[in-house]
Amino acid sequence: MEYRRIRQAGGTYFFTVNLAERSSTLLVDRVDDLRHAVRTVKQRHPFDIVAWVVLPDHLHAIWTLPDGDGDCATRWMLIKARFSRSIPKGERIRASRRRKGERGIWQRRFWERLMTDESDLRSHVDYVHINPVKHGHVVRASDWPYSSIHRYIGLGLMPLDWAAKVDQAVSGGEG
Template sequence: MGRSRYRVYDSSYPYFITSSLVEGYPIFSNPLAAQVILDALEFIQNKRSTTLYAYVIMENHIHMIVQNDKLPQLIQAFKSWTARAIVDLFSENGHTFQLYKMRKSKNPSHNDSVHQLWQEGYYPKQIFNDEMMIQKIEYIHNNPVKRGFVDHQEDWRYSSMRNYLGMESLIPVTLFELCQQSCPLFVWERSFRR
């Protein structure tokens, strides 16, 4: 884990996580690289007892809301596995420029690898209450709109927005259901369509 003022203090809470790529390279604009992340998100849900509430994969970073009893170790393994898988994928497919960029950006103190995909750290922010959870989910789903990639949140394939709207999605997530039990459905949907 990189040096950061952010820490996981209580694993009984979900955390908002941000992980960025070295030098901001747009590696995830390659659909094969984005698929590696989707596969890893599904794996941690199915095999590592992780609850994934929301996610978005942007061209050079990811945001997610996750909960796991061993979150620091989980994120370290997630980043290590996805980096190895993407380097292998790019090697097999002859993406020499991307490999060169990841090799050039590698922290010289890392002797265990030739390439570096992820920046150090993952900036966990503990989600303390329902209002913060809704704010972070909205932030995640609005990221592609704010960046100007799509006009509507549900148009970005690489996010959990479609899950929240009951549409066909790329991977499952655990829906945060604050308003579905105590509020009319239109209030719930409206809160995710800003």
């Protein structure tokens, strides 16, 4: 079965990309390797990062592609491959992947959504930034180190306490 993706040149997309092993912490354990993979791919296949968050077992990103280019799939394939090559072998690999010479680090597919307007984009940027709070990793979004929220705060686009769980933040995280 052929998987079809929307390809809009110059489009802005929201992505969810998961590790194969959802209980893994590989993405935050090896975040520098992931950053290097992204930087390297961006040099040859440019895109603008609108928002990004890296969680232990998955990530969310929003990219805008250059005019005349709608190829997200190649960029993700290259990022995943470069990151995987930086990881020592040892993960569990299913027989179907082994036959194809694949690693067992990433889920094969990724989920994407083409942004339709500014309101859609804003809600997805918020979703990206609230994700560490949603998953219980931190009490306030700005406490998560692997997020583009720090850029937004630095530019004055979001306050430091944006999306803080007020009852927990005030009581020191108890309750």
